[in-house]
Amino acid sequence: MKVYGNPMSTCSRKVMTVLAEKNHEVEFISIDLTKGEQKSPAHLARQPFGVVPVLETDDGFQMYESRAIIRYLDRTLPGTSLTPADPQAYARMEQFMSVESSYFSPAAMKVVMERFRGTNDEANIAKGREGMKKPLEVINAALAKQAFLAGNDFTLADVTWAPYVDYVFAVGEQAVIGEYKNVMAWWERVSSRPSFKKATGR
DSSP: OEEEEOTTOHHHHHHHHHHHHTTOOOEEEEOOGGGTGGGSHHHHHHOTTSOSOEEEOTTSOEEEOHHHHHHHHHHHSOSSOSSOSSHHHHHHHHHHHHHIIIIIHHHHHHHHHHHHHTOOOHHHHHHHHHHHHHHHHHHHHHHTSOSSSSSSSOOHHHHHHHHHHHHHHHTTOTHHHHTOHHHHHHHHHHHTSHHHHHHTTO
């Protein structure tokens, strides 16, 4: 099995976290985003939108889009399931994955990319900070009653949130999250998992 990705990519890190949770090793083929390798003809043949990651299985099956990949890996690889069997817990997992993709990560990445690129457009950063507040309030309330987003077990919902929260901290914007004590406690649990450490090279 191969993963075409980049070690710094949030979406690649989701995939690598799930693989680590499953104790499954793959061949990781690094795509140099700084050199535009993701837009090369070879990579576009794998991923028509020119981003990472792409999964290629041993029988030649290829797929892209990180959330689809992690669902596939959880369904097909042995090990502890990261998808709840209980219908209500499953619904909460899907709900919070949607909250992440629709509301949290777009706002978080406004801030992260401004800081990462050094453009530091403070108006855009302010919009990103403001946009993060509501989803953080929502999960903070949920995490007052349970250890993880879908319940008391680590699931794909936690996997999808983790890389974006990590980058908010990495660019020095931890104050945005620091006021939400339940989110902070959740982050301590998630960031200390061996799978997340492996996916982020720590």
